[in-house]
Amino acid sequence: MSYRVAVVGATGAVGREMLKTLAERDFPVREVIALASGRSTGHEVSFGEKAVLKVQSLDRFDFKGTEIALFSPGAAVSAQHAPRAAADGCVVIDNTSQFRMEPDVPLVVPEVNPRHLKNFARRNIIANPNCSTIQMVMALKPLHDIARVKRVVVATYQSVSGAGKEAMDELFNQTRAIYVNDPTVPEQFPKPIAFNCIPHIDRFLEDGETKEEWKMAAETRKILDPDIAVIATCVRVPVFIGHAEAVHVEFETPITEEQAREALREAPGVQLVDKREDGGYVTQVDAAGEDAVFVSRLRRDPTVPHGLAFWCVSDNLRKGAALNAVQIAEALHEQGLIRPRRG
The missing domain is CATH 3.40.50.720 (NAD(P)-binding Rossmann-like Domain)
Structure with a gap:
């Protein structure tokens, strides 16, 4: 067929x-x-x-x-x-x-x-x-099955490829211009993207969120569970391919680091790469061209009763x-x- x-x-x-x-x-x-x-x-x-x-x-x-x-x-x-x-x-x-x-x-x-x-x-x-939602729910799903996610606080570090080819060209041209001391004029982004981070993706809403931040919350609830609370800060960074996220999760019931590790190891499409040593984590450069969603820096979040924190990376053009x-x-x-x- x-x-x-x-x-x-x-x-x-x-x-x-x-x-x-x-x-x-x-x-x-x-x-x-x-x-x-x-x-x-x-x-x-x-x-x-x-x-x-x-x-x-x-x-x-x-x-x-x-x-x-x-x-x-x-x-x-x-x-x-x-x-x-x-x-x-x-x-x-x-x-x-x-x-x-x-x-x-x-x-x-x-x-x-x-x-x-x-x-x-x-x-x-x-x-x-949305690309940033996909990789986050991929990491959350096996954990949600164990302890039910109550609240997520996430900061994203999103590559320029998420904004298209012209955005990638702008990062390249601005970077080159800085090295030769030429002026840089932002066109695809509201501020220069070379050697900079821009906490603004998509348009602003009346409550101060951007549309990208709203998407992450609304889509997570539609895909995973309508009762999950999500607050996101979405940031464009001077990386060509690959989105990264710092995710802090509060659960309804206790979950240990080892339970989380085992669940992530078994989750389809997810790879746990988490060695507590220099370079024992995945970055956007590592993830470019790969199919998996990578989880690193998994650890307990002591600021809430049942909390975990982790770093999540994926190629936004592929799995995203x-x-x-x-x-x-x-x-x-x-x-x-x-x-x-x-x-």
């Missing part, structure tokens, strides 16, 4: 990673179509080591006969075209924020809440969570986006929830 798969936003960083991941994991495809905006039509993108795809226009594409579409073109484009694809019978796996909090759209991390997948049929859309989307497609395939079609 194989599928016709469309990748929407194929020329972007996440879209290219989706194509790479589909090929690496040998997802059963009979045809792959690369779609993007009209200005990218005719460009070429790689699929696997040998195949090259010509980018087609999303505006003109007919989704009839396409079983799966992986979307990562930006929320406004998904809002316009994802329902069109879904109405044509194509299962949309959307990586943007457009549908995540809609009650009839499942928000899924396959290792955490695969049972929610069966609820996709009403809209034919499944939402990929492309890999999670492909894993959703794999789960649909394994559960027999997609039927091959012919247009």
